[in-house]
Amino acid sequence: xxxxxxxxxxxxxxxxxxxxxxxxxxxxxxxxxxxxxxxxxxxxxxxxxxxxxxxxxxxxxxxxxxxxxxx
Amino acid sequence: xxxxxxxxxxxxxxxxxxxxxxxxxxxxxxxxxxxxxxxxxxxxxxxxxxxxxxxxxxxxxxxxxxxxxxxxxxxxxxxxxxxxxxxxxxxxxxxxxxxxxxxxxxxxxxxxxxxxxxxxxxxxxxxxxxxxxxxxxxxxxxxxxxxxxxxxxxxxxxxxxxxxxxxxxxxxxxxxxxxxxxxxxxxxxxxxxxxxxxxxxxxxxxxxxxxxxxxxxxxxxxxxxxxxxxxxxxxxxxxxxxxxxxxxxxxxxxxxxxxxxxxxxxxxxxxxxxxxxxxxxxxxxxxxxxxxxxxxxxxxxxxxxxxxxxxxxxxxxxxxxxxxxxxxxxxxxxxxxxxxxxxxxxxxxxxxxxxxxxxxxxxxxxxxxxxxxxxxxxxxxxxxxxxxxxxxxxxxxxxxxxxxxxxxxxxxxxxxxxxxxxxxxxxxxxxxxxxxxxxxxxxxxxxxxxxxxxxxxxxxxxxxxxxxxxxxxxxxxxxxxxxxxxxxxxxxxxxxxxxxxxxxxxxxxxxxxxxxxxxxxxxxxxxxxxxxxxxxxxxxxxxxxxxxxxxxxxxxxxxxxxxxxxxxxxxxxxxxxxxxxxxxxxxxxxxxxxxxxxxxxxxxxxxxxxxxxxxxxxxxxxxxxxxxxxxxxxxxxxxxxxxxxxxxxxxxxxxxxxxxxxxxxxxxxxxxxxxxxxxxx
Numbered sequence: 001x002x003x004x005x006x007x008x009x010x011x012x013x014x015x016x017x018x019x020x021x022x023x024x025x026x027x028x029x030x031x032x033x034x035x036x037x038x039x040x041x042x043x044x045x046x047x048x049x050x051x052x053x054x055x056x057x058x059x060x061x062x063x064x065x066x067x068x069x070x071x
Numbered sequence: 072x073x074x075x076x077x078x079x080x081x082x083x084x085x086x087x088x089x090x091x092x093x094x095x096x097x098x099x100x101x102x103x104x105x106x107x108x109x110x111x112x113x114x115x116x117x118x119x120x121x122x123x124x125x126x127x128x129x130x131x132x133x134x135x136x137x138x139x140x141x142x143x144x145x146x147x148x149x150x151x152x153x154x155x156x157x158x159x160x161x162x163x164x165x166x167x168x169x170x171x172x173x174x175x176x177x178x179x180x181x182x183x184x185x186x187x188x189x190x191x192x193x194x195x196x197x198x199x200x201x202x203x204x205x206x207x208x209x210x211x212x213x214x215x216x217x218x219x220x221x222x223x224x225x226x227x228x229x230x231x232x233x234x235x236x237x238x239x240x241x242x243x244x245x246x247x248x249x250x251x252x253x254x255x256x257x258x259x260x261x262x263x264x265x266x267x268x269x270x271x272x273x274x275x276x277x278x279x280x281x282x283x284x285x286x287x288x289x290x291x292x293x294x295x296x297x298x299x300x301x302x303x304x305x306x307x308x309x310x311x312x313x314x315x316x317x318x319x320x321x322x323x324x325x326x327x328x329x330x331x332x333x334x335x336x337x338x339x340x341x342x343x344x345x346x347x348x349x350x351x352x353x354x355x356x357x358x359x360x361x362x363x364x365x366x367x368x369x370x371x372x373x374x375x376x377x378x379x380x381x382x383x384x385x386x387x388x389x390x391x392x393x394x395x396x397x398x399x400x401x402x403x404x405x406x407x408x409x410x411x412x413x414x415x416x417x418x419x420x421x422x423x424x425x426x427x428x429x430x431x432x433x434x435x436x437x438x439x440x441x442x443x444x445x446x447x448x449x450x451x452x453x454x455x456x457x458x459x460x461x462x463x464x465x466x467x468x469x470x471x472x473x474x475x476x477x478x479x480x481x482x483x484x485x486x487x488x489x490x491x492x493x494x495x496x497x498x499x500x501x502x503x504x505x506x507x508x509x510x511x512x513x514x515x516x517x518x519x520x521x522x523x524x525x526x527x528x529x530x531x532x533x534x535x536x537x538x539x540x541x542x543x544x545x546x547x548x549x550x551x552x553x554x555x556x557x558x559x560x561x562x563x564x565x566x567x568x569x570x571x572x573x574x575x576x577x578x579x580x581x582x583x584x585x586x587x588x589x590x591x592x593x594x595x596x597x598x599x600x601x602x603x604x605x606x607x608x609x610x611x612x613x614x615x616x617x618x619x620x621x622x623x624x625x626x627x628x629x630x631x632x633x634x635x636x637x638x639x640x641x642x643x644x645x646x647x648x649x650x651x652x653x654x655x656x657x658x659x660x661x662x663x664x665x666x667x668x669x670x671x672x673x674x675x676x677x678x679x680x681x682x683x684x685x686x687x688x689x690x691x692x693x694x695x696x697x698x699x700x701x702x703x704x705x706x707x708x709x710x711x712x713x714x715x716x717x718x719x720x721x722x723x724x725x726x727x728x729x730x731x732x733x734x735x736x737x738x739x740x741x742x743x744x745x746x747x748x749x750x751x752x
Contacts, residue, residue: 022137025136028134028319029169030131031165031169033322035323041346041353042353042357042358044357044359044458045359047564049357054166055567056349056353056568058564058568059564062563
């Protein structure tokens with residue numbers, strides 16, 4: 001399911017990214033790759049703050065919608 | 072012997088703090104050629120060897136997709152620093168090591184500085200540094216840049232590595248990738264050995280990159296098509312074997328290697344997913360109800376201090392200091408020395424007045440930068456951008472445009488400079504173009520003068536409407552320019568939120584001083600030249616005679632020549648157009664010029680005499696059009712200098728000022744002609 005559907009505080013595992021190449025590469029550098037656990041820390045009008053590999057990332061709704069996760 | 076060390080690391084890894092610790096006051100800031108990314112260089116202190124330190128842009132990986140990544144990679148590959156010092160945030164080691172693995176692959180001497188070890192120790196986490204070093208195949212040193220610990224050792228180690236290049240050259244590259252990929256690399260490596268050697272690149276790295284399909288490198292090395300065919304076949308083989316695309320495959324491999332290393336070397340005291348203090352603060356600060364109010368209160372407070380009492384106090388104080396105290400001394404001195412009248416006029420009315428009009432803003436700019444550093448170093452800036460992103464995205468801007476816009480209400484110069492925080496070049500350019508539409512403090516005297524002279528009953532409303540006009544024009548321009556000129560999506564908002572930290576006084580001090588120094592030095596040269604030129608133009612006639620009546624000066628002549636351009640705006644008096652020209656030195660000069668040209672002397676904005684004089688050649692409608700023009704046309708020379716520097720392109724600088732001046736003309740035209748149609752005067 002898309003990351004946007006995940007509820008705050010639940011752990012899920014990233015399993016895909018449908019963003020275009022440049023964004024995907026950038027996300028890879030930030031640790032967003034398949035198989036990595038992700039938690040939503042807070043949500044604000046669709047924009048998210050997530051925890052990945054111990055760091056906190058802000059993702060806009062658009063980017064979050066392109067990531068799929070598995071609970 | 073001169074050595075060059077490059078600092079490489081993730082944003083927020085403490086790289087800048089480390090750079091400041093190593094170089095102290097020897098650093099200087101410039102731009103990377105052709106781009107508006109800051110380049111910082113300095114010398115290592117306390118070493119007798121000549122060690123040049125280059126601070127590369129903060130990056131998350133070496134894949135050439137962002138401007139920063141390309142700059143950092145090209146620098147390492149082509150400038151070949153003696154040692155790359157990789158700053159790794161030990162509290163976030165897994166993510167930070169991703170870049171490290173890519174640096175090691177380059178086959179150049181790398182030294183890892185495990186930064187923020189003080190935090191690790193206070194958390195009672197443990198990192199086995201020796202083991203980590205063995206796994207990575209490069210030296211690893213503990214450090215804490217903010218506490219000044221481990222800096223000396225780090226530079227010593229780097230120096231050692233530089234002096235014995237061979238041994239540091241990670242002889243046996245650690246195996247990070249799957250056997251199948253390593254085997255493909257074994258096969259591909261001989262093919263690329265020749266082009267790699269010509270550029271002096273590590274051939275195994277080149278093989279890996281080409282296998283990954285790195286087009287930038289392919290172009291750079293001019294790899295023959297036939298060779299690429301072979302490489303592509305290796306690639307296809309691997310992709311079929313793993314049923315995944317090559318890039319993801321390699322990223323996955325690197326992360327697996329890192330997870331494995333981290334599992335064997337890092338012991339965390341805290342287990343489970345307990346929310347950190349930062350997370351708790353974020354729960355409040357980015358809360359969907361509280362976020363905006365907290366944000367507004369903070370901004371209001373900063374605005375109040377910078378441009379309110381404290382800020383204007385410094386401006387007024389410095390103004391009287393420069394013009395009265397210093398000016399008085401120089402004047403007396405010139406008179407005593409029997410200097411020629413023209414020389415006195417040049418120094419007092421030209422240079423001192425011109426330079427003074429800029430220098431008075433220096434303390435205010437320092438206050439602004441103080442707060443900016445505070446916001447940035449504490450970690451709140453990233454949150455502010457996150458909060459504002461949703462609103463600004465609708466206007467074709469990113470959340471990161473907000474801060475420059477806000478500062479624009481004070482002074483366009485630091486505002487334009489603050490646009491540096493936007494890493495996407497298009498977003499940054501758009502922000503720079505729009506920021507001067509936020510009415511700066513220097514324009515207020517002009518509104519005050521005209522509002523008092525023509526709208527006595529509704530002064531407040533009229534001035535407020537001018538401020539609002541600026542915002543509306545910025546919004547419309549944002550939508551328009553995004554659609555037709557700076558096309559393309561706003562960069563997707565992905566941003567690391569660093570943990571909240573107490574900013575260090577030293578960090579803020581350096582930050583603040585750095586930027587203010589920059590401002591004085593560079594804007595000062597432009598202002599100086601402009602002040603002399605304008606003074607000359609308004610004091611001399613074409614026959615190079617000094618004139619009493621500015622109307623007969625070169626500037627007066629130009630003013631009369633350009634009157635036709637302003638006539639459709641209702642501004643058919645040459646004095647009005649000349650005042651706009653001199654307003655380019657600083658917008659408040661418009662008031663002084665109108666005073667001189669109206670024959671009442673250099674009057675203030677509250678002069679009743681000047682108001683009466685203006686009523687002879689302005690009507691309320693004309694006055695409003697004039698205010699709108701003053702608001703929107705190209706900003707003063709100091710801001711122009713800042714725009715040029717930040718755009719780093721004459722083309723974009725001229726586009727910016729043409730767009731602003733064009734908009735000003737068009738809007739004033741609509742106001743005047745529209746007003747006349749409505750029967751106003």
